[in-house]
Amino acid sequence: MAAITRFERARLITARALQLSFGAPPLIKPAAGDSPYMLASRELEEKVLPIEVLRAYPDGRVERVSV
Numbered sequence: 001m002a003a004i005t006r007f008e009r010a011r012l013i014t015a016r017a018l019q020l021s022f023g024a025p026p027l028i029k030p031a032a033g034d035s036p037y038m039l040a041s042r043e044l045e046e047k048v049l050p051i052e053v054l055r056a057y058p059d060g061r062v063e064r065v066s067v
Contacts, residue, residue: 002065008053009044012067016040016049 004012020026020036027048030039043049044067055063 002063004053004065004067008065012049012051012053013037013040013044016043 014037017036017040020039026039027043028039028046034042047067049067051067053065053067055065057063
């Protein structure tokens with residue numbers, strides 16, 4: 001099973017933090033003083049995000065990586 005790269009990780013956290021800042025419900029219980037970025041990072045670490053990364057390769061293959 002492939003791991004996500006640091007660039008994919010950054011993209012997932014920032015996209016989820018944007019959703020949270022616009023009022024999306026958190027998937028875990030937020031701690032006091034959590035910023036949207038910290039909450040998104042914890043959601044990714046606890047593997048509660050229902051997201052897959054799709055990697056397209058030059059030869060036409062597409063790889064799905066569960067987060």
